[in-house]
Amino acid sequence: MLGAEFFHRWMIACGSAVDREADRLTELDSAIGDADHGINMRRGFAAVTDALEKEPPATPGGVLMLAGRQLISTVGGASGPLYGTLLRRAGKALGDAGEVTREQLAEALNAGVAAVAQLGGAAAGDKTMLDALLPAAEALGESFTAAREAAEAGALATVPLLARKGRASYLGERSVGHEDPGAASSSLLIAALAEVAG
């Protein structure tokens, strides 16, 4: 069973991963976006880490809701409301349970991913974070490792795609040949989850 402490550690691991990979995320974003994804994600997860340390929530859902709230307020780019919605909706789905199973987390993550798709109006294959998140949430039903692998494969699979959403979509054919920064950061968050699960 996964308690609040596990979710807290997941969010901290997300912060470390984003911090470590911030330059790579920004580099990916300078190819097809506005070159701030790493900086934005680092700022967002630094705020998440701070907030969780100040008042650590007692439930898994509480941790995700608080983290999502921080991302919406502090990121400054589209990834803020998108990741914020992902975590908040997943947190809401977990309710006030003190501990949850991996299967319940998978279900909650699927609900979060569906909310992201609705908010951004994107679907699989649009070269967005969803290309990593959709297969990851699906594979989490099986295992943490499967989720990590699915996210990594999904992120890499965005390379040949034509961007159809967001700033990158204005580039048309020139968006082809670059990994989507949102899919790359999504893959980091799922890898952090697998890492914390051991």
Add this chain to the structure above:
Amino acid sequence: MSAEKAVGIVLVSHSGQLAEAVADMARALAGGGATAPVATAGGTPDGGFGTSAELIAAAAHTVDRGAGVAVLADLGSAVLTVKALLAEGGELPDGTRLVDAPFVEGTVAAVVTASAGADIDAVEAAAREAYDYRKL
């Protein structure tokens, strides 16, 4: 217009200057007498380009007179942040809505309509109609 009952207008842009300039122009075009309350949430709190949920919430509370708040946003994260705040509940004043309209033309229509004392449905309709104005 009875100032107490006016619909509030919030402009959300990636750029503080852009939001301010559009607000100024809309106020000027609304002309003649008092205009509806307009507030801007442009850029990040440190003056950079981007979207700030904090600035958006603060702007919405500034213009709230209890008759609803119409929010107009420019692109990408500006739109997504407003939608995320609305979905969250409790962040924006009751009766706040994101209006689906072109930023400049929609804002002018919204401010003129709100300044004439219209309710939020009429303000929203006027702003949306700006999409139907073709330039060619």
